[in-house]
Amino acid sequence: MIPRNALKQLSPFLWEIPQTWRHDMLVPARVYASEKMLDQILQDRSLEQLVNVSTLPGIVRYALAMPDVHEGYGFPVGGVAAFDLDTGIISPGGIGYDINCGVRLLRSSLTKDDVVKHLSAIGKTIFSKVPSGVGKGGSFDMKAKALDEVLNDGAKRMVALGYGEQEDLEKTESGGQLESADASCVSVQAKARGHDQLGTLGAGNHFVEVEYISAIYDDREAERLGLQKHQVCVMVHTGSRGLGHQVATDAIRNMNKAMVRYGISLPDRELACVPFNSSEGREYLKAMSAAANFAWANRQVVTWEIREAWKEIFGNSETLSLVYDVAHNIAKLETYEVDGMHRKLIVHRKGATRAFPGQPVLIPGSMGTGSYLLSGLQDAMNISFGSSCHGAGRTMSRTQARKNTNIAVLLEELSAKGIVVNAGSREGISEEAPSAYKNVDDVVQVIGESGIAKKIARLKPLAVIKG
Amino acid sequence: MAYEWHEHTSDIRVRISASTLEELFSDALHAMTELLGPELIERCDKKTCRMSLQADDPTSLLIDFLNEALLLTLTEKTAYLDNTLEKLTGNEISAVLSGIPYYSLRRDIKAATYHEADVKMNTGGKWETTIVFDL
Structure with missing residues (x-):
């Protein structure tokens, strides 16, 4: 555990563990947090894991933790790190097993008052259209060639097949396709695990949530995004499913073997990495990109399923337009000014969202508490490698959450707030109870006060659909 | 079974x-299957599959074994509760997994x-390790 006195306060919401704290650190480790949040963060191993990240070869400037940081394995969840392309590494542990787990927000033309009397039907219809639950397959069972096309072209492929519109791609990070993808680098095993999972939600913390805009903080930005108070939106949170999990499993196993050849020794084997410019590094970038494309295709098909449900309830003239889609478990090639020079870096985000200037940043809160829409600020490019937090962040283990949560009481509380819940598993509800998470208002405040992103709108839930 | 969550x-x-190392591998497989919580199909014939793996050390071998078993569990829709170890050394395993098909997890x-993870023998002569499962 890292003691409180190891941290130096740099500003009201930024703390640093200096490079001298541990002999193997190559750069300092920084965490964005309020004083109160820091006390909580210090209770698990997240900052110890962040210090481990700071030891990775070729790391640039610092290892970063966002205010929603919590203990993971290898990198902490809520971790960001950028590496030099010539001297640095690429690490599947810096991305996570659910490659391109991410969030998208759709806007309707309806208001809260328009939908309130339909909430039960909305919950049931979306739950029936979007397959959810552990290992659940969907209506797509793709043969090898069709799957390879999805892996190479991502959401673009699904739009070409009629599961969306060109505008969806324009509102998706990287256009819903990483061109570095190569389906031939994805193992047969990964393809076997994911071939029938396109258009499925999965389980755990993945969800579809129907929400309404309860507050607007920036009228101009909201108008630019076509949003206004009381407007109903739909948020989707899912990723690359079993295919992505297996791509990460394959890569971590291979890299653990390869590291010896590159003379890399690590404090945690889940940080397994290889030089970015090695054959293994290039191969992983291609496989990871293909899994990221699968995730964007997945969220595109889930969007199509939700649009079908929406039409069934409100008629064909009611549409759902994409506001934006962000990835929060990914590594991307991005250019930053470092020491007065423009340098292309491989930026790892594990439980962190890209926050480029003017880009919508979607921050879901815990189940039933609502979400935020922010807009990235210029400063993010200088202080956080264009990155923000990705959610509220867990504070309680799933076991503890189950012990502490009376499901009947929780459902009653949600119902009293007018929130309809459709879930495949009661266990899933208790593990995702709001008390298991940090307060999303506090997390977003840190992001705003730090100059990473500014608040545009707050959304409150009306219907929760979970696996 | 000697494991604690x-x-x-x-x-x-x-x-x-x-x-023994054999028991450690069997218990780890059992723990993972318990965590998955399969709803087994009753009166269904057992399914078996063979697995052979090599790794640099016992820790890698155990984690690779579990991930291979997880892959088979998910792709074959079968919960593997038993295994017959034909060969187990510090860096090699050959096993026949035996399981029952499931409806859901x-x-x-x-x-x-x-x-x-760190597979080692403690001072009391017991093999032990911790495993973190990503959920």
Whole structure:
């Protein structure tokens, strides 16, 4: 555990563990947090894991933790790190097993008052259209060639097949396709695990949530995004499913073997990495990109399923337009000014969202508490490698959450707030109870006060659909 | 079965202690299947599959074994509760997994991680390790 006195306060919401704290650190480790949040963060191993990240070869400037940081394995969840392309590494542990787990927000033309009397039907219809639950397959069972096309072209492929519109791609990070993808680098095993999972939600913390805009903080930005108070939106949170999990499993196993050849020794084997410019590094970038494309295709098909449900309830003239889609478990090639020079870096985000200037940043809160829409600020490019937090962040283990949560009481509380819940598993509800998470208002405040992103709108839930 | 579940902020850890390396591998497989929580199809014939793996050390071998078993569980829709170890050394395993097809799983496991895994014999002569499963 890292003691409180190891941290130096740099500003009201930024703390640093200096490079001298541990002999193997190559750069300092920084965490964005309020004083109160820091006390909580210090209770698990997240900052110890962040210090481990700071030891990775070729790391640039610092290892970063966002205010929603919590203990993971290898990198902490809520971790960001950028590496030099010539001297640095690429690490599947810096991305996570659910490659391109991410969030998208759709806007309707309806208001809260328009939908309130339909909430039960909305919950049931979306739950029936979007397959959810552990290992659940969907209506797509793709043969090898069709799957390879999805892996190479991502959401673009699904739009070409009629599961969306060109505008969806324009509102998706990287256009819903990483061109570095190569389906031939994805193992047969990964393809076997994911071939029938396109258009499925999965389980755990993945969800579809129907929400309404309860507050607007920036009228101009909201108008630019076509949003206004009381407007109903739909948020989707899912990723690359079993295919992505297996791509990460394959890569971590291979890299653990390869590291010896590159003379890399690590404090945690889940940080397994290889030089970015090695054959293994290039191969992983291609496989990871293909899994990221699968995730964007997945969220595109889930969007199509939700649009079908929406039409069934409100008629064909009611549409759902994409506001934006962000990835929060990914590594991307991005250019930053470092020491007065423009340098292309491989930026790892594990439980962190890209926050480029003017880009919508979607921050879901815990189940039933609502979400935020922010807009990235210029400063993010200088202080956080264009990155923000990705959610509220867990504070309680799933076991503890189950012990502490009376499901009947929780459902009653949600119902009293007018929130309809459709879930495949009661266990899933208790593990995702709001008390298991940090307060999303506090997390977003840190992001705003730090100059990473500014608040545009707050959304409150009306219907929760979970696996 | 000698294993205990422990908390982890986002995932879950299991601590396994066994008299032999063979027992450690069997218990780890059992723990993972218990965590998945399969709803088994009754009166269904057992299915078997063969697995052979090599790794640099016992820790890698155990994690690779579990991830291979997880892959088979998910792709064959079969919960593997038993295994017959034909060969187990510090860096090689040949096993026949035996399981029952399931309708559904209660919980998703993304992977068995290397995070805190360290297969070793303690001073009391027991084989032990911790495993963190990514949920």
